[in-house]
Amino acid sequence: MTESDLRSLLCQLAASLFARGFSVGSAGNISARLEDGYLMTPTNSSLGRLEPERLSKLDRDFRHVGGDKPSKEVFMHRAFYQARPDAGAVVHLHSTQATAVSCLPQVDPANPIPPLTPYFVMRVGRTMPIVPYYRPGDPAMEPAIHAAALSARAVLLANHGPVVSGRTLTDAVYAAEELEEAAKLFLMLLGRSPRLLTPAQVDDLLATFG
Numbered sequence: 301m302t303e304s305d306l307r308s309l310l311c312q313l314a315a316s317l318f319a320r321g322f323s324v325g326s327a328g329n330i331s332a333r334l335e336d337g338y339l340m341t342p343t344n345s346s347l348g349r350l351e352p353e354r355l356s357k358l359d360r361d362f363r364h365v366g367g368d369k370p371s372k373e374v375f376m377h378r379a380f381y382q383a384r385p386d387a388g389a390v391v392h393l394h395s396t397q398a399t400a401v402s403c404l405p406q407v408d409p410a411n412p413i414p415p416l417t418p419y420f421v422m423r424v425g426r427t428m429p430i431v432p433y434y435r436p437g438d439p440a441m442e443p444a445i446h447a448a449a450l451s452a453r454a455v456l457l458a459n460h461g462p463v464v465s466g467r468t469l470t471d472a473v474y475a476a477e478e479l480e481e482a483a484k485l486f487l488m489l490l491g492r493s494p495r496l497l498t499p500a501q502v503d504d505l506l507a508t509f510g
């Protein structure tokens with residue numbers, strides 16, 4: 301995909317997320333890997349009204365080289381790209397249900413949302429750990445996210461929201477959407493002892509769909 305196509309796709313997908321309430325105000329940020337660096341949403345921008353030519357451009361060392369000033373969460377995105385060479389994009393949202401789960405002290409911090417449905421497992425993977433709370437934009441979050449991302453495609457930032465990676469921008473957005481749906485199911489079923497997918501079923505999904 302050319303840089304120009306990726307710019308347009310990022311703005312389209314971001315607008316779709318915003319239109320469906322996955323992001324409000326100026327919350328959330330999205331990045332995508334280019335051959336010579338990264339595209340990133342500008343800081344304080346609404347995902348609903350991005351302009352392709354104003355997206356921030358970063359070089360391979362994450363230095364700002366074009367467009368508007370990048371998101372204050374560059375560290376968060378860099379942690380994923382450096383931990384996961386296969387990541388082509390990273391999506392951070394404050395989507396309501398996933399963020400609600402991130403505020404529950406009783407969940408398992410290693411894997412707060414159990415395998416309830418196949419698409420959560422296929423898109424998000426086997427585990428999605430909780431990373432402790434850091435102030436938005438705090439560079440101190442980078443090592444914690446990096447360590448968690450070595451073995452997970454997505455993490456949940458405590459009292460903040462999800463960060464999800466994918467091989468492509470579309471994959472990362474789909475995974476962020478599946479995560480929000482899984483969080484909704486998890487909250488609906490809290491205290492009800494739902495049947496979970498078995499470890500063998502999870503293995504089968506990951507072996508079949510990666």
Ligand code: 13P
Binds near residue numbers: 328341342
């Ligand atoms: P930016 O506007 O700097 O991208 O920050 C938004 C956000 O979601 C902080 O976590």
